[in-house]
Amino acid sequence: MCHSRKSGNPEKRNWIPHQVRNDRQKIIMEKILLKNIENPDSADINEYINVGGYKNLSKAFEYQPKDVIEEVKKSGLRGRGGAGFPTGMKWSFADADPKFPKYLVCNADEGEPGTFKDRPILEKNPHLLIEGLIISGYAIRAEYGYIYLRGEYPYAKEVLNRAIRQAYEKNYLGDNVLGKNIKFHLAVYQGAGAYICGEETALIESLEGKKGQPRIKPPFPVNVGAWGMPTIVNNVETLSNVPYIIEAGAVAYSQIGSKDCPGPKLYCISGCVEKPGVYELPMGISLRNIIYTHAGGIKDGKKLKAVIPGGISTSVLPADKIDCPMDFVSMPKHGSMLGSGAVIVMDESVCMVKVTYRALKFFEHESCGKCVPCREGTEWLRKILERIEQGMGREGDIELLSDVSETISGRTFCPLGDGAAGVVIGMLKHFRHEFEEHIKNAKCIFS
Amino acid sequence: MFKETILKEIDDIKARYPDPKSALLPTLYIAQREFGWLSHEAMHVVAQSLNLPEAMVRGTASFYTMFKHKPMGRHLIQLCTNVSCMILGAERLVDFLKNRYSLEPNITTTDRRFSLVIMECIGACDRGPAMLVNTDFHDSLTEERIEEILEKYK
Ligand SMILES: Cc1cc2nc3c(=O)[nH]c(=O)nc-3n(C[C@H](O)[C@H](O)[C@H](O)COP(=O)(O)O)c2cc1C
Numbered sequence: 001m002c003h004s005r006k007s008g009n010p011e012k013r014n015w016i017p018h019q020v021r022n023d024r025q026k027i028i029m030e031k032i033l034l035k036n037i038e039n040p041d042s043a044d045i046n047e048y049i050n051v052g053g054y055k056n057l058s059k060a061f062e063y064q065p066k067d068v069i070e071e072v073k074k075s076g077l078r079g080r081g082g083a084g085f086p087t088g089m090k091w092s093f094a095d096a097d098p099k100f101p102k103y104l105v106c107n108a109d110e111g112e113p114g115t116f117k118d119r120p121i122l123e124k125n126p127h128l129l130i131e132g133l134i135i136s137g138y139a140i141r142a143e144y145g146y147i148y149l150r151g152e153y154p155y156a157k158e159v160l161n162r163a164i165r166q167a168y169e170k171n172y173l174g175d176n177v178l179g180k181n182i183k184f185h186l187a188v189y190q191g192a193g194a195y196i197c198g199e200e201t202a203l204i205e206s207l208e209g210k211k212g213q214p215r216i217k218p219p220f221p222v223n224v225g226a227w228g229m230p231t232i233v234n235n236v237e238t239l240s241n242v243p244y245i246i247e248a249g250a251v252a253y254s255q256i257g258s259k260d261c262p263g264p265k266l267y268c269i270s271g272c273v274e275k276p277g278v279y280e281l282p283m284g285i286s287l288r289n290i291i292y293t294h295a296g297g298i299k300d301g302k303k304l305k306a307v308i309p310g311g312i313s314t315s316v317l318p319a320d321k322i323d324c325p326m327d328f329v330s331m332p333k334h335g336s337m338l339g340s341g342a343v344i345v346m347d348e349s350v351c352m353v354k355v356t357y358r359a360l361k362f363f364e365h366e367s368c369g370k371c372v373p374c375r376e377g378t379e380w381l382r383k384i385l386e387r388i389e390q391g392m393g394r395e396g397d398i399e400l401l402s403d404v405s406e407t408i409s410g411r412t413f414c415p416l417g418d419g420a421a422g423v424v425i426g427m428l429k430h431f432r433h434e435f436e437e438h439i440k441n442a443k444c445i446f447s
Numbered sequence: 448m449f450k451e452t453i454l455k456e457i458d459d460i461k462a463r464y465p466d467p468k469s470a471l472l473p474t475l476y477i478a479q480r481e482f483g484w485l486s487h488e489a490m491h492v493v494a495q496s497l498n499l500p501e502a503m504v505r506g507t508a509s510f511y512t513m514f515k516h517k518p519m520g521r522h523l524i525q526l527c528t529n530v531s532c533m534i535l536g537a538e539r540l541v542d543f544l545k546n547r548y549s550l551e552p553n554i555t556t557t558d559r560r561f562s563l564v565i566m567e568c569i570g571a572c573d574r575g576p577a578m579l580v581n582t583d584f585h586d587s588l589t590e591e592r593i594e595e596i597l598e599k600y601k
Contacts, residue, residue, distance in 0.1 A: 101465075113529040113568035144465075151513045152525075152569045154582035187463045192472055192511035195567060209471035210503075211510035227465050270531040270572035277573045312530055342572070344531055358530050362567050368510075 024293045027281055032244045032264045033237065034280045037124040043159050045166040048127035054172055056243040060135040061180050068139035069095060072242065074250035076262045081107050081198075081235030082311070082339050084261065084328030090232060093222040094140050097230040104137045104145040105207065105226060105233045109191055109198035111150060112311035113362060114342035117266035117278050118236035122149070122156035125240070126163035132239035134172060134184050135246060140232055143183045148203050151192045160188050195366035199414050200233040202368065213370045214414035237266055258284030261327035269295040271345035272302065284330065287322040291345055302347040306430070310339025312359050313419030315426030316352070336426070351446035352431040353438050356424060357385035363420035374417030377408040381424055393439035401435075402428060449496055453477060457496055470497055475508050484515040512564075520555040520562040522600040525579040528565050531572035536589075540576055541565070543590045548597070560601070 031037075041047045048054070060068055073088025094102055106129065110118045121129055133145045149157055164186055167173045175183050189207055196202045197212035204226045206212040225231020241263055245253045254262045265283040267290055270276045274296030281294065287309055291297065298304050304319040309326065315336040317324070324334035331338045346355065364378040381404055384397050405421040405428075412418060428435065437445050449457070457474055461467040474493050475485065482489040485508055494501040508514045524544070528537040544550040544563060555562040571577035574586035578593075585596050 110570055111568065114531050114572050115568070116570040116572050119570050150570075151511075152566070152579065154579075155584065185463075189469075190473065190476065192476070193513035194511050206472065207469060208466065209468040209507065211507055268572065270575065271534050308530070344534075344572075346534060350534055354533075355530055358528070358533050362529060365567060 026293050031280055033240050042124045043126055045127055053127050054131055056246040057131050057134055060246045065139050065141055071250045072245055075245045075253040077241055078261055078328050079235055080237035087238055091140050094230040094232050097223050099230055102140055102142040102230040103226045104142040106147040106239055107233050108147050108149040108236045111195040111198045112340045114270055114311045114344045115268055115340040117268045120278055121236055121240050123159050126160050128240050129236055130167050132242040135242050136239055137184045145186045147188045149188050149190055151190055196368045213368045257282035258327040260329040265341055267341045269343045272299045272347040273345045274299050284325040284327040287324055287326055298347050305348045306346045308344040310337050311342040314339040315422050318430045351444055352427055352434045353389050356427045357389045359423050360385050371413040373408045374412045377404055378420050380404050388438050389444055391443035398435050471507055475514055484518050520559045522561050522580055524561055524563045525566045527569045527577050529568040532575035535575040537576035540588055
């Protein structure tokens with residue numbers, strides 16, 4: 001049922017319009033971010049050009065940089081890295097800063113557990129990202145771009161480096177891009193296994209060759225970023241939306257998905273579902289629709305217990321709370337967050353204490369050690385959770401978990417600590433009884 | 448000191464950044480490639496080649512889990528046990544590696560064939576449990592599949 005693209009004519013599209021349906025309708029959407037990836041050679045520049053690639057770059061160069069920023073503002077695009085900050089607005093802050101040079105950094109750290117959405121772009125559609133980077137660099141008047149790629153993606157590194165070489169050969173990158181007297185250079189920087197380096201200021205520290213510890217904000221990277229200069233940090237998926245915004249125009253783009261939060265979205269579904277994977281769907285589709293219609297429902301006919309909707313750092317939702325539109329604006333009203341769009345589905349056999357314990361082991365390991373509430377708090381939480389899971393929980397442990405979590409919340413340098421605390425608070429809110437039963441029975445009730 | 452060809456490789460990297468300090472992570476990767484792991488000697492060479500204080504080199508190197516501070520086996524197994532993989536049985540695989548290969552987290556087998564590191568999500572959650580062996584991804588793991596896969600790494 002896939003139909004061809006009619007640029008600028010939203011009526012022709014089969015996307016959900018400005019209301020969210022919580023029914024089980026299957027949404028068939030023209031692929032924008034994952035276009036052509038079934039083609040085994042999709043990462044090759046010629047294949048990309050064959051399906052219209054790099055045309056939007058020439059088109060963007062016909063606008064003034066400021067007009068590109070305006071177009072992205074008008075499109076309503078929000079950052080896909082987790083926080084959902086309006087992209088055009090962020091760009092205009094860097095643009096307004098008189099300092100030069102400015103830098104563009106692509107956040108390809110993809111460390112949030114449960115997240116594997118940037119990977120298909122990096123491995124199968126790298127030129128979409130590169131085209132997005134060049135256009136974005138042009139808009140903010142940056143001459144250098146860096147892709148900060150997580151160390152755990154060695155294959156993506158190979159693909160990206162080859163794609164960048166090809167783009168240089170075709171003169172999409174270099175000192176005189178397309179002969180338009182525009183300079184843009186691009187390089188891959190490989191991270192080395194630190195989740196915190198996904199946080200933008202830690203990422204910048206790491207890019208400067210240091211330990212990846214977050215900086216205090218303000219100043220924000222848009223003013224004082226990499227090497228002290230105005231820097232835009234955007235997620236892979238965010239930047240990959242940009243060529244289409246230029247192609248279809250802001251108005252058409254803003255017709256896709258939710259009104260306050262438009263565009264295509266890559267949702268990654270893992271855990272106890274029949275068909276896990278990355279799905280490109282309109283922003284704002286309901287969690288129920290994603291799980292039951294697109295991911296084929298719960299595996300082996302079991303019952304759904306809970307969903308972590310946006311990566312491990314977002315609050316868990318119980319089975320009866322999944323009629324929520326999956327976008328940045330709606331999810332907080334439903335008690336969680338969209339985060340990275342990483343949906344982890346858990347059936348009735350999964351122990352919530354164990355999941356919480358494993359999550360906190362992660363946060364303890366990844367806490368950078370710079371601030372005390374996070375460094376000490378995550379260790380305390382992990383220890384308490386470990387003993388509850390192992391049948392050695394004590395009376396008062398649940399209150400202690402709440403107390404430590406509340407103490408961390410809002411008192412850390414960066415949101416990593418908040419995430420850790422939020423996981424515990426969310427689990428206790430919805431699944432307190434499981435913690436109580438573990439303590440009462442002195443064992444894991446699921447083993 | 449590094450060989451000429453490697454110094455040239457490092458110079459090329461430095462040229463990409465406004466401040467040559469940025470070459471530190473890439474150079475640590477190069478040192479690890481050349482020496483197998485980051486011994487004091489290796490970090491000394493890195494410090495020299497970038498003209499950086501050794502304390503900075505060691506401080507940075509110690510922050511990142513993918514930099515190795517002891518010799519590794521011939522093949523590095525990086526197995527994910529984070530929530531998505533855990534739900535799909537990753538912990539059983541940790542036990543299996545221990546029983547079948549005497550391989551435990553952060554340990555190298557006595558024949559130096561394998562080292563094991565437990566990972567925090569490697570972005571293969573839809574086909575978990577998953578692992579990297581050196582730079583190869585392997586997913587949908589079971590005990591049988593792991594045994595089959597590891598046969599290829601001698
Ligand atoms: C602990 C932590 C980890 C993060 N990890 C990532 C990541 O892996 N990828 C990413 O794009 N953003 C990550 N972010 C968000 C970034 O700080 C930043 O908001 C984002 O890169 C901005 O890009 P966007 O506006 O395009 O979303 C993380 C934030 C925190 C606090």
